[in-house]
Amino acid sequence: MSFVSRGFHRRHTEPGQEGRVPPGQYVTTDFPVLSAGPTPHRPLENWTFSITGEIDEPLRWTWDEFRALPSENITKDIHCVTKWSKLDTRWEGVSIDTLLDGVETSAEFVVAFSDGGYTTNLPLADLKGGKAWVAFGFEDEPLEPEHGGPARLLVPHLYFWKSAKWVRGLQLREDDEPGFWEGYGYHNYGDPWLEQRYAGD
Amino acid sequence: MARAAVRGRLTWQLTEVVESIEETPRVKSLVLRAPEWSGHRAGQHVDIRLTAEDGYQVQRSYSIASAPEEQSLVLTVERLDDGEVSPYLVDELRPGDQLELRGPIGGYFAWDTSAGGPLLLVGGGSGIVPLMSILRHRVAAGNNADVRLLASWRTAGDIIYGAELERLGRLDGVEIIHTLTRDAPAGWTGRRGRIDEAMLGDVGWAAKAAPLSFVCGPTGLVEAVATGLVALGHAPERIRTERFGPTGG
Numbered sequence: 001m002s003f004v005s006r007g008f009h010r011r012h013t014e015p016g017q018e019g020r021v022p023p024g025q026y027v028t029t030d031f032p033v034l035s036a037g038p039t040p041h042r043p044l045e046n047w048t049f050s051i052t053g054e055i056d057e058p059l060r061w062t063w064d065e066f067r068a069l070p071s072e073n074i075t076k077d078i079h080c081v082t083k084w085s086k087l088d089t090r091w092e093g094v095s096i097d098t099l100l101d102g103v104e105t106s107a108e109f110v111v112a113f114s115d116g117g118y119t120t121n122l123p124l125a126d127l128k129g130g131k132a133w134v135a136f137g138f139e140d141e142p143l144e145p146e147h148g149g150p151a152r153l154l155v156p157h158l159y160f161w162k163s164a165k166w167v168r169g170l171q172l173r174e175d176d177e178p179g180f181w182e183g184y185g186y187h188n189y190g191d192p193w194l195e196q197r198y199a200g201d
Numbered sequence: 202m203a204r205a206a207v208r209g210r211l212t213w214q215l216t217e218v219v220e221s222i223e224e225t226p227r228v229k230s231l232v233l234r235a236p237e238w239s240g241h242r243a244g245q246h247v248d249i250r251l252t253a254e255d256g257y258q259v260q261r262s263y264s265i266a267s268a269p270e271e272q273s274l275v276l277t278v279e280r281l282d283d284g285e286v287s288p289y290l291v292d293e294l295r296p297g298d299q300l301e302l303r304g305p306i307g308g309y310f311a312w313d314t315s316a317g318g319p320l321l322l323v324g325g326g327s328g329i330v331p332l333m334s335i336l337r338h339r340v341a342a343g344n345n346a347d348v349r350l351l352a353s354w355r356t357a358g359d360i361i362y363g364a365e366l367e368r369l370g371r372l373d374g375v376e377i378i379h380t381l382t383r384d385a386p387a388g389w390t391g392r393r394g395r396i397d398e399a400m401l402g403d404v405g406w407a408a409k410a411a412p413l414s415f416v417c418g419p420t421g422l423v424e425a426v427a428t429g430l431v432a433l434g435h436a437p438e439r440i441r442t443e444r445f446g447p448t449g450g
Contacts, residue, residue: 003215003252003299003301004252004253004254005251005252005253005289005298005299005300005301006298006299007289007293007294007298008251008252008253008289008293009253010253010255010257010259010285011285011288023258024250024258024259024260026259026285032420032444033420033423033424033444034444035442035444036309036310036441036442037427037437037438037440037441037442038427038428038430038431038437038440038442039424039427039428040437082262083260083261083262116437117438146420146424180309184307184308184309185211185306185308197248198210198211198306199210199211200210200211201210201211
């Protein structure tokens with residue numbers, strides 16, 4: 001590192017956060033909102049969650065059926081590609097392992113799809129093994145529409161654009177199809193610890 | 202949603218500050234000489250990286266204010282008092298200094314002349330910056346898309362690009378409307394109060410004109426405007442949003 005920004009000095013110190021904040025990130029206590037378009041407002045009575053694609057019989061839950069599934073309380077740090085990280089966020093959601101229980105598939109990839117047309121792609125392995133949820137509660141309250149309610153994907157080990165807001169289902173795929181931001185030059189995988197923000201990082 | 206081609210790798214590059222223009226006491230425009238810059242689309246942003254002598258680095262995103270046609274790359278930055286990057290950019294950085302950045306980033310919140318109009322640009326505070334790039338592009342390209350820009354400010358003293366907006370507002374097909382949410386000076390002829398559905402119905406385009414809308418600002422404003430436009434019958438896929446959180450730094 002040869003370049004130094006003349007006159008720039010570290011201003012924030014974050015004691016106790018060593019090892020918890022990925023490179024290039026800063027900690028916020030707010031919960032900033034990011035989305036590319038208007039917030040969809042889907043009534044619960046016509047909300048469903050589907051698993052489609054490489055699966056013998058597509059799966060579908062109504063809201064009541066989905067909420068009747070076993071849920072978990074999750075406390076995780078989250079990291080947005082726009083540089084903020086938020087520590088110890090508390091969620092309630094249904095594990096993807098629960099949704100995929102008993103499913104046999106040849107798929108290696110998933111495209112999550114949402115109300116409003118948003119999509120994001122992930123390896124199926126990143127959604128399994130207790131690493132991902134469909135979250136409907138945040139800090140003991142129903143998840144607000146601005147933050148992706150009634151339900152959003154929660155994949156905290158990847159940059160937060162992978163945690164699709166207003167998620168309505170998962171398409172199981174044998175090939176890897178770039179999602180919305182991935183098609184605009186953001187990284188295909190998005191590991192915050194490797195600072196995979198943009199294509200080629 | 203439309204998809205743009207995936208670009209090549211975004212590498213860090215050094216630019217030089219040519220000029221630092223005080224827009225308001227809290228806001229400066231940094232005019233940069235960027236010899237490695239590959240060009241941008243109006244509405245896109247860059248990542249800035251600052252490096253301290255001990256190797257400590259910090260990054261933030263800033264919108265590009267200049268049109269693609271301009272020689273220099275211009276960023277407009279508002280100082281957030283508890284921020285780590287914006288006070289440096291606004292108070293410390295001066296002509297001759299170098300600034301490291303990479304980009305352009307984004308591509309959905311972007312406008313090309315081929316997308317046509319009419320355009321509705323709605324900004325709150327420094328959220329006007331990417332909208333200014335779009336407006337400047339519309340003018341620099343000699344495009345004739347009808348454009349209305351509705352900008353919300355706390356007070357008249359907070360208005361960025363005031364003189365230029367007044368000049369551009371006299372061009373055919375360009376309308377500039379300011380609204381002040383706090384005090385208005387004597388003789389103020391613009392709007393007053395926060396942007397709501399009623400104001401959008403008044404100064405925006407009819408839904409049947411199918412405008413392309415770009416909305417940028419704090420979350421509260423973006424939510425109110427995007428929801429208001431949908432309620433007025435505008436198609437959600439014609440409304441593009443970008444938000445400046447209070448922690449933009």
